[in-house]
Amino acid sequence: MTVQVGVLGATGAVGQRLIQLLEPHPDFEIAALTASDSSAGHAYRDVAKWRVDTPIPAEIAEMTVHATTPEAIPDDVDLLFSSLPSSVGAKVEPPFCEAGYVVSSNSSNSRMAEDVPLVIPEVNAEHLDLLEVQRDERGWDGALVKNPNCSTITFVPTLAALAAAGFTLEEVHVATLQAVSGAGYDGVSSMEIIDNAIPHIGSEEEKLETESRKLLGTFDGAELTHDGVEVAASCNRIPTLDGHLENVWVEAEEELTPADAADAMAEFPALDLPSSPDPLIHVFEDPSRPQPRLDRNLGDGMAIAAGGIRESTFGLQYNCLAHNTIRGAAGASVLNGELLLENGYL
């Protein structure tokens, strides 16, 4: 049976990607679109500046955009995808959950809350059951699940692959080269970024350092313990359009050779969900890959690419890449929606 879904923040950059992914989806049907009060009451085509690389779906273009309140959502909608500014998400997501909606959110608010599952399905699907704790504690009929920050999503699956192969991770250093789309359409001006690199993205380093430990943590059915690995991040904006490239250094308790790491990543299992790519991690032998322009669309933008795996003075070193607005944002929320459906939360 098809699940009726809504998109909160549907006119935004990530909201448009959500529509692009949801419109042909086998299990989900878009039944509601919301945005700010200034867009409410208007046809979607009139208020969304459509900037995605496929045409605006004809039926969606004619839908009326609603205000972002539970009362505006039709009764038969069960699942909401949220991509609001985090300050807005913090205010409006809880009332939707209280009103009985299950919310799969991409916004950064509440990602680190103790009773909110932060999920990459291939990495920590079992954390989803934290929703039982959340419902007990908050008295919600609905639920709130989050996907991580786009740069976190890029490197954590590679760490999870090493951990799954039996390596105990002690220290991780990661340096990012992040695409401009991560800052949104109006985020970085062309005069700032052309012929340049900006070695600061507000709060980004802290997100990589904390979200990664939560994702790699252990849920015992009642409590989530964050992983003990130490993570240090350095984040940079560069003039690519899409695709975050990251340089990673990993020290493990055990000896970890490049061959061990390549095998662990290549063999890390995919999931049988509609949006989960197989393989999850593409491992390149060519040391000049992955590259954003060449490799961001692997697995329809949902795969992780890794390469340049080698020994270094600081343990193992490699590079990894993911499409930041698909695997790192809209696609991540859709995948969490698919996991919610598979696990009976809808």
Ligand SMILES: NC(=O)C1=CN([C@@H]2O[C@H](COP(=O)(O)OP(=O)(O)OC[C@H]3O[C@@H](n4cnc5c(N)ncnc54)[C@H](OP(=O)(O)O)[C@@H]3O)[C@@H](O)[C@H]2O)C=CC1
């Ligand atoms: N851009 C990206 O690639 C990534 C973004 N993110 C995160 O996703 C979220 C959305 O980002 P992005 O799509 O770029 O943002 P945009 O600014 O493009 O879109 C924001 C959306 O939220 C709506 N909105 C704004 N204010 C309100 C309000 N007060 N009440 C209700 N709706 C409101 C806007 O509606 P209206 O059009 O009416 O103003 C619009 O639909 C953010 O939290 C961002 O940090 C995460 C990863 C990547």
Ligand SMILES: N[C@@H](CC(=O)OP(=O)(O)O)C(=O)O
């Ligand atoms: N900060 C990220 C995108 C983003 O919005 O992240 P978050 O989902 O944590 O707010 C970037 O600039 O590439």
